[in-house]
Amino acid sequence: MLHIDVNGKRHDVDDGRTVAGLLTDLGLDGRLVVVELNRQIVRRNELAQVTLEDGDRIEIVHFVGGG
């Protein structure tokens, strides 16, 4: 089990989980969000290749209404 941080909250995931797997766990559509891993953007075509590690800090953002 890995302890990571997702959008400022602690989150536990299984060893070997990828970023794409995390999005699936969270019920998110990878086409509608953008992911930062330790302040580096994870390109959309790399979501399924990048494996999470203990202590990783993830930010998942999307578009909301704004001026």
Next chain:
Amino acid sequence: MTQSIEVESRTHLDDPLVIGGRTFRSRLILGTGKYGSHLETVQAVRASGAEMVTVAVRRVDLDATHEESLLHHLDPREFFLLPNTAGCYSAEEAIRYARLGREAGLSDWVKLEVIGDEETLLPDVEALLVATRTLVAEGFTVLPYTNDDLITALKLEDAGAAAVMPLASPIGSGQGLLNALNVRLLKSRLSVPVVVDAGVGTASDACVTMEQGVDGILMNTALAASDRPVLMARAMRLAVEAGRAAYLAGRMPKREWAIPSSPTAGMLD
């Protein structure tokens, strides 16, 4: 038949707005914040005739993952979405948000905001210039929100901004155009489009702003905070068109004294 004649005469009356090589028929750009619902947002955008709308980049609320994405309502094939860096207080932070917005894959455009003060939301123009240079170098089409200072505007243009967006008055204040002189000065000296961003409160503000000869207006709160946003959207569409047409038509000179509109000759004895 009637419609085609109208469309033809309009295209002869005015050129479209061109920013960064992209053409817009509407000179009104809408923000999408603070509406009552996604549905109201879309209805207001449609009623306004705007083709370009701004959006913000924020954390997904993981406690509400069934919340529908704004993109389900604002179809990127129908509207051109312009990600902003609202709420950023440093060049680094704004650059980070701009990169996240671009990664969404819709375009490499950004409405660049670097705020310098929480109370007034006035821009930190020093940081704005730094962020503009960096993002232009990274291939972004940068539309910076700035104050109405000519020197800053010229520096932003020199830094490669695709348009310069001076405020009419502080964001969300609804004070209207406070310094028409400065905005006209910017317009007369810049080659890139000048889009007034922020401060418009009601239709007359939008009309007066367009009468200064600027290329467009970006607004949000004037609609979202009105009692009937969709109706205000229509009012703004008409006001922007009216102000633009009045500018192109060229207003009559002001006089101190009356001049009769009817002939003075031919009166009865």
